[in-house]
Amino acid sequence: xxxxxxxxxxxxxxxxxxxxxxxxxxxxxxxxxxxxxxxxxxxxxxxxxxxxxxxxxxxxxxxxxxxxxxxxxxxxxxxxxxxxxxxxxxxxxxxxxxxxxxxxxxxxxxxxxxxxxxxxxxxxxxxxxxxxxxxxxxxxxxxxxxxxxxxxxxxxxxxxxxxxxxxxxxxxxxxxxxxxxxxxxxxxxxxxxxxxxxxxxxxxxxxxxxxxxxxxxxxxxxxxxxxxxxxxxxxxxxxxxxxxxxxxxxxxxxxxxxxxxxxxxxxxxxxxxxxxxxxxxxxxxxxxxxxxxxxxxxxxxxxxxxxxxxxxxxxxxxxxxxxxxxxxxxxxxxxxxxxxxxxxxxxxxxxxxxxxxxxxxxxxxxxxxxxxxxxxxxxxxxxxxxxxxxxxxxxxxxxxxxxxxxxxxxxxxxxxxxxxxxxxxxxxxxxxxxxxxxxxxxxxxxxxxxxxxxxxxxxxxxxxxxxxxxxxxxxxxx
Amino acid sequence: xxxxxxxxxxxxxxxxxxxxxxxxxxxxxxxxxxxxxxxxxxxxxxxxxxxxxxxxxxxxxxxxxxxxxxxxxxxxxxxxxxxxxxxxxxxxxxxxxxxxxxxxxxxxxxxxxxxxxxxxxxxxxxxxxxxxxxxxxxxxxxxxxxxxxxxx
Numbered sequence: 001x002x003x004x005x006x007x008x009x010x011x012x013x014x015x016x017x018x019x020x021x022x023x024x025x026x027x028x029x030x031x032x033x034x035x036x037x038x039x040x041x042x043x044x045x046x047x048x049x050x051x052x053x054x055x056x057x058x059x060x061x062x063x064x065x066x067x068x069x070x071x072x073x074x075x076x077x078x079x080x081x082x083x084x085x086x087x088x089x090x091x092x093x094x095x096x097x098x099x100x101x102x103x104x105x106x107x108x109x110x111x112x113x114x115x116x117x118x119x120x121x122x123x124x125x126x127x128x129x130x131x132x133x134x135x136x137x138x139x140x141x142x143x144x145x146x147x148x149x150x151x152x153x154x155x156x157x158x159x160x161x162x163x164x165x166x167x168x169x170x171x172x173x174x175x176x177x178x179x180x181x182x183x184x185x186x187x188x189x190x191x192x193x194x195x196x197x198x199x200x201x202x203x204x205x206x207x208x209x210x211x212x213x214x215x216x217x218x219x220x221x222x223x224x225x226x227x228x229x230x231x232x233x234x235x236x237x238x239x240x241x242x243x244x245x246x247x248x249x250x251x252x253x254x255x256x257x258x259x260x261x262x263x264x265x266x267x268x269x270x271x272x273x274x275x276x277x278x279x280x281x282x283x284x285x286x287x288x289x290x291x292x293x294x295x296x297x298x299x300x301x302x303x304x305x306x307x308x309x310x311x312x313x314x315x316x317x318x319x320x321x322x323x324x325x326x327x328x329x330x331x332x333x334x335x336x337x338x339x340x341x342x343x344x345x346x347x348x349x350x351x352x353x354x355x356x357x358x359x360x361x362x363x364x365x366x367x368x369x370x371x372x373x374x375x376x377x378x379x380x381x382x383x384x385x386x387x388x389x390x391x392x393x394x395x396x397x398x399x400x401x402x403x404x405x406x407x408x409x410x411x412x413x414x415x416x417x418x419x420x421x422x423x424x425x426x427x428x429x430x431x432x433x434x435x436x437x438x439x440x441x442x443x444x445x446x447x448x449x450x451x452x453x454x455x456x457x458x459x460x461x462x463x464x465x466x467x468x469x470x471x472x473x474x475x476x477x478x
Numbered sequence: 479x480x481x482x483x484x485x486x487x488x489x490x491x492x493x494x495x496x497x498x499x500x501x502x503x504x505x506x507x508x509x510x511x512x513x514x515x516x517x518x519x520x521x522x523x524x525x526x527x528x529x530x531x532x533x534x535x536x537x538x539x540x541x542x543x544x545x546x547x548x549x550x551x552x553x554x555x556x557x558x559x560x561x562x563x564x565x566x567x568x569x570x571x572x573x574x575x576x577x578x579x580x581x582x583x584x585x586x587x588x589x590x591x592x593x594x595x596x597x598x599x600x601x602x603x604x605x606x607x608x609x610x611x612x613x614x615x616x617x618x619x620x621x622x623x624x625x626x627x628x629x630x
Contacts (some may be wrong), residue, residue: 087539135520136492136540190522190540280527372527374500375551379527 004451005029005061008440009046009068009223010230011216012036013075016045018053019440023064026454028435030056038072042219066223067443071230072214076206079105079124081148082161082186083131083140090284091186092130092160095195097291099202100232101126111144116151124155125210126202129169132162134188145169149176156205160186160198179209195287203228227443231291234258235267236442238394239289241456242269245449248457253390255425256438257358257413259397261300261337264357266365267291272385279369279380286385292365297357299350299399300337304330310356319352321345347404354399359412367423382423388415390425394460396433406432407463430463482622488518491621492542494533496524499557503550506579510546513610519617530561534568543621544574546613547600552583555594562599574620576613578604 004023009016014036020029032053037045054060078101082089089108096103104122107115119127127148131141141161148157149172156179159166166182173180181204184197211217211226220226228236234256244250253270268290274281296305307315307326316323329349333339341347367384395410403409407430415426437459444452483491495511497503504526511523522536533545545565549557558577565573577600582591588605595603602616 084535084539087535133540135490136542137538138541187539190536280525282527372500374502374527375553376502379502381527 003061004064004448006065006067006440006444006448006451007063007223008443009049009066010439011038011042011045011068011070011072011214011226012230013038013072016042016049018049020053020057020061020063021440021444021451021455023444023448023451023455026451026458028459029061032056036072038215042216043222046219046222065444065447067447068216068223068226069228069230069233069439069443070211070214070216070226072216075102075231076100076126076202076210076229077102077104077122077124078126078128078202079103079107079119079122080128081107081111081119081130081144083109083137085109086284087191088130088132088161088187091193091195092128092198094193094287094290095160095186095198096128096202097293098195098235098287098289099199099206100229100235100291101202102231103293110140111147113147113151116144116147116153119148120151120153125213126205127153127155127157128198128202129157129159130161130186130198132165132185133190134163134185136162136190138162138165141165141169142172145172149173149178152176153178156180156209158183158198158201158205160184160201163188181205191284193285193287203232227446230439231265231293233439233442234265234396235289235291236445237438237440237452237456238267238269238442240441240445240449240452241394241438241460245453247450248453251392253387254392254394255362255387255390255413255428256433257362257393257395257397257400257410259354259357259395259399259409260298261398262295262298262302264294264297264299264361264397265291266294266361268365268385268387268390270385270387270390272367272387274382275386275389276380279382279386282381283383286367290365290385292361294357294361294364297361299353299357299397300333300339303333303353306353306357306360309360315352315356318355319349321349321352341403350399351403351405351409354403354409355412358395358409362413362424363419363422368421369423370421384423386423388423388426390428392431393425393428394431394433394438395463396436396438400432401434401436410463431460432463433460435459483618485518487625488618489520491544492520492522492540493617494522494524494537494540494542494545495548496528496533496546497526497548497550498528498530498533499549499551499553500527501549501551501553501557502526503548503579506550507548510548510610510613514546514614514617517614530557530564533561534564534570537565537570537573538568542573543624544576544617547575547577548579549577549581550579552580554579554581558595558598558600565599572624574617574624575600576602576604576616578608578613580606 034048080092085108183201
């Protein structure tokens with residue numbers, strides 16, 4: 001009997017990347033890469049990548065599963081609209097990010113004609129419209145639907161707002177010839193978050209419409225399905241690892257840190273409830289599977305912002321480089337964002353950048369506590385997720401996989417007594433996903449969860465034991 | 479005496495409750511919230527330590543019919559300053575506003591206190607020791623009048 005195998009395809013914005021996986025052994029058979037040819041014919045890049053893979057394997061196996069994800073043509077660009085900024089607008093934003101979208105706009109309250117025209121001009125792939133709890137405010141979501149319909153919005157709309165108004169709102173779009181579907185409210189009751197229906201709807205639209213709009217369906221006979229936007233695959237992988245399968249025990253709540261050239265992403269799979277007694281939870285409860293994307297903390301496209309965010313002086317102290325040297329490194333990166341470190345100093349500089357990016361991204365993702373003074377004494381109030389007791393943190397992304405100090409970089413997620421209000425993990429196990437296994441795990445989660453986890457356990461290793469020269473995997477997220 | 483509002487009508491009305499400012503006295507407010515829920519109203523209970531802007535945000539999102547502000551620690555007058563203006567700013571000019579509890583420090587004549595809060599834009603103020611049925615009766619009356627006013 002031949003082994004069960006899977007071919008995983010990532011239609012990226014720069015490359016078409018393939019990975020062949022032996023599902024029985026849980027190992028990588030080989031990887032192939034071709035150019036991204038989404039703008040012309042997606043098959044050309046796929047052929048080149050398959051050719052590359054065939055060279056390694058000798059002969060291509062008859063794959064049991066052929067699954068794809070896509071981050072091509074700018075990824076899944078979304079705009080969200082809600083009512084109150086901290087309530088339904090925030091819930092919509094969290095839902096879109098959790099579905100792996102690239103958020104290009106987030107609006108609250110009533111849109112003006114100008115706002116709506118600007119949104120239409122931005123040409124997102126999907127617009128997510130929320131507003132009002134079920135039975136709550138109807139006026140704003142109706143108003144916003146009218147404005148968006150009048151602005152001739154050119155993309156599908158998902159309505160995830162007040163259910164009382166949802167049918168009328170959908171009619172408004174339908175009458176304007178706009179593709180629309182209704183899903184459950186992202187906030188059915190005040191301060192109750194329910195992002196899963198919206199995430200599922202986003203996934204459906206992605207599969208039905210966006211794959212076609214981006215020209216990927218030209219190759220559709222050659223794979224079973226394009227399942228999700230690439231960032232969503234990492235989230236799904238993390239989720240499966242946390243929850244386990246029939247054959248593999250649950251790993252429990254965990255965090256994934258993905259340091260990229262344009263963004264630093266953090267995923268947490270955890271309910272984030274207070275771990276200390278007597279703490280009052282405040283504000284919007286956050287989703288169990290939460291993803292944040294820090295568009296100002298990318299290792300290449302905004303290296304300067306990373307330095308500015310932590311402050312030049314702090315960065316100089318931490319990295320050991322003087323201001324002048326830092327400036328010359330930044331200038332070199334800005335002149336060529338594809339640049340890779342070519343000597344020890346540049347590698348150390350990249351490590352320092354990554355530490356700063358990971359540290360800030362983690363602070364923004366994690367919840368925080370505040371001590372409020374009341375007449376009866378101080379009270380501890382918690383905003384967001386308490387991640388102090390998280391036991392596993394997994395790092396991925398070029399600088400963690402190929403750099404020489406993955407432990408040091410990943411340690412930047414840790415709780416800092418000097419910034420004790422930030423509820424970051426205190427004593428987690430630090431792991432490195434050097435083969436970008438989580439992405440594969442996410443794609444396989446739906447069809448072969450046991451095999452997916454076998455693969456995860458074989459390929460995600462404790463950070464200290466991480467062999468530096470292991471890069472048989474190709475980044476799916478370039 | 480029959481109430482002016484039926485249980486069905488009450489079920490369509492949303493009330494926001496909470497304890498304003500840096501005040502942790504939650505017990506009375508919780509009793510009130512439970513009583514209102516039991517009488518059929520839809521209640522959004524924000525609990526203790528609620529900043530004034532959070533009452534308003536919750537009311538906007540849920541299209542609430544009334545906000546019931548509790549204050550027990552004597553700072554109510556400071557905490558509630560500008561509350562009505564914030565409501566108007568958020569498009570809630572018609573929302574019914576109640577306030578109740580130990581609203582001021584020391585012994586002061588209730589009539590004066592009540593007048594002060596009415597001047598601040600609250601429709602009604604309730605002294606310490608108010609029974610929940612009295613609040614329900616007032617709500618019925620005021621919300622019925624409001625609905626009739628809106629229909630007319």
